[in-house]
Amino acid sequence: MATGTQDVRGAPTPIVEMSGITVTFPGVKALDDVDFRLFPGEVHALMGENGAGKSTLIKALTGVNRLTAGTIKVDGEEVSFADPADAQNNGVAVVYQEVNLCPNLSVAENVMLGHEPKRGPFINWREMRRQTKEHLSRLHLDIDPATTLSQHSIATQQLCAIARALVVDAKVLILDEPTSSLDEDEVSELFEVIRELRDVGVAILFVSHFLDQVYEISDRMTVLRNGKLVGETPTDELSRSELISQMIGKDAAELDAIGGGTHEAAVKREDAPVLSALGVSSKGNVAAYDLDVYRGEIVGIAGLLGSGRTEASRLLAGIDKIDTGELKIKGSSVRLASPLAALKQGVAYSTEDRKKEGIIGDLTVRENIALAVQASRGAWRPLPRKELDGIVDKYMEALDIHPRNPGMLIKNLSGGNQQKVLLARWLATAPALLILDEPTRGIDVGTKAEIQRLVAELAGQGMSVIFISSELEEVLRLSHRIMIMRDRSKVGEMVNGPGVTAGTVMSTIAAEKGEADE
CATH class of the missing domain: 3.40.50.300 (P-loop containing nucleotide triphosphate hydrolases)
Incomplete structure (x- = not known):
């Protein structure tokens, strides 16, 4: 258990209490009757694999997602925030993995955004810088508030984002993957700040995929899987193997x-x-x-x-x-x-993000397959049409791509057939x-089995595969x-x-x- 941990299980009133939370999108139940509690003066890790519902739960709490069912109480009062700004004004602040600040503005402008001190109708810049320095000092950050935010490291920017959350005296601080871009020393500095905030009563919801960090900093864990609550356990009572079993469901x-x-x-x-x-x-x-x-x-x-x-x-x-x-x-x-x-x-690499980094939806199947081969040849040596058609026909047949129409826009194919087109693109380069x-x-299961069989066959023919x-x-x-x-x-x-x-x-x-x- 983290140093200085309080026994929150005996606390009379959670600062956040979410009951029966259900969030439904068209065709998908993202959260299904989930309960969640967060107490003052604790670091609470929210755990789960991709698609478990962690982000949806945070967005439900902060007013981004509308509830299909359930209630949310903050400090004992039932709430329904209109948006994250409303949540922050009521003491619930979020710092996301991608620092949601304005790098072209000064540190002071970022920290005090929306809460600038005024002299009449005008911003009091001197007072704003003074207040910023005061907020930053709580986080052991000694930088010039007048400097541009982009001059500073990602770790410093993360602390500035936390400082902005604390401007409104946040009772609840949600840190979503805050260490993803930090090195070991920067993580240690951030954890020191988190512990100090916890020790003065701030409730901290910590989301991370780093197991070592979760066990180092958290007091309790809540595990979600496939949109459902698996359990809530003090960190020192949940072994790593048990945590993984809960997360993956085996x-x-x-x-x-x-x-x-x-x-x-x-x-x-x-x-x-x-x-x-x-x-x-x-x-x-x-x-x-x-x-x-x-x-x-x-x-x-x-x-x-x-x-x-x-x-x-x-x-x-x-x-x-x-x-x-x-x-x-x-x-x-x-x-x-x-x-x-x-x-x-x-060496050919097929991305995990088929939609954003793989297919080009407004190009045809033929054009998508040809991309890598053409790139390796260069812009001034276009593939002869007969050679291109031969390559496309070969891999559409080998991978059983349907419909067998190379002139069709790839965005109109099923996900499985889009994935096959991506494979065809890289196989055409003979890596x-x-x-x-x-x-x-x-x-789908059938296409998955086909791709697995193909991978085994390629290795059998001498291709190396990661x-x-x-x-x-x-x-x-x-x-x-x-x-x-x-x-x-x-x-x-x-x-x-x-x-x-x-x-x-x-x-x-x-x-x-x-x-x-x-």
Whole structure:
């Protein structure tokens, strides 16, 4: 339990009490009869995987989402906030992961926005800077209020956002992924501030995917899964393995029953791996890690949401800059300055965000498939139409893309067929290494099975694959080897086989920091 924790279970009145909260969107029940309590002077972690309902619950509390059913009480009074500004004026403030400030304005203008001291009809700038300095001093922040916000680090901007919340004497402070862009020292500074706020009675709702941080800072946890309440437990009474079981909906026995991948045969290890990552890292995104990928091998990356699975893979595909370490392809050191540079080295990356970073909805299926091949050739060497049609026909048939109409706009295809078009785009480049980030998310069971079969076949033909999925069963089913991530660090690696189960992978994820490193 966090240092200085109070026994909030005996507190007579929660500062926030949400009862029977149901929020429905067209065709989706995002929250289903959820109860939630938050007491003064505690740090309360709200936990759950993607889609669990965490964001919806916060938005319901702060007036963004309308309730379908249920009641909300703040300080014992039933409330229904019109919007986040109304919530903040009533003592409930939110600081989001993406700092919601104006970087082109001064620190003082950001902190005092909407609460500027006036002299008649005009802003009293001197008084505003004085008040800003006072609010910042509560957070141990000694910066010039007149400086432009963009001059300061993300950590400082986060503290400025918290200072703005405290201008209205917030009784409830909601921190949504506040440490996602901070380094270790910055996290320590933020936690010191959080503890001080907690100790003067502020109720803090803390949302994070970093297990180590959650256990370090929180007093209690509430777990949501698929829009429903799983439980509320003091942090020191909930083990990491129990927390993970609650989040994913499988207990230890069920996890142990999932395992024994189909790829037990050893991959032939040639002299040089297709790709080697040697101590590669990206500041604030993923800690230094090593990884070798051999010809014909499927390497799965497992971890909870926010563990760094995507961040680790983006370093290998030239999307994010490598700050430390070395990348080798077939034994030769390379610097991949862009995805195009990676593609020219035989590394293709298929994004997890099909809608925003994958398909181009207003282009045809043919044009979407041709994009990567054409990019690798350059703008001045267009693909001959006959060659393009041959490529498109080959992969539409191989991947069974429907309808079999290359001239159709891709936005009019089903999600599963859009995903197949993305795969066709990268397979058309004949990569040596294909990185697939959540290739089966949001598609039907039949298409999912087809893609899994295709991945296994590609590996059998000699292609190397890095396979990322939030479904651990899928990673176990396909992978020869599994790299395990937690809190944006590699915490383990294991060869798949009969002795490897979802339980053994989850045990590595749940292990204390020192245990995971042993």
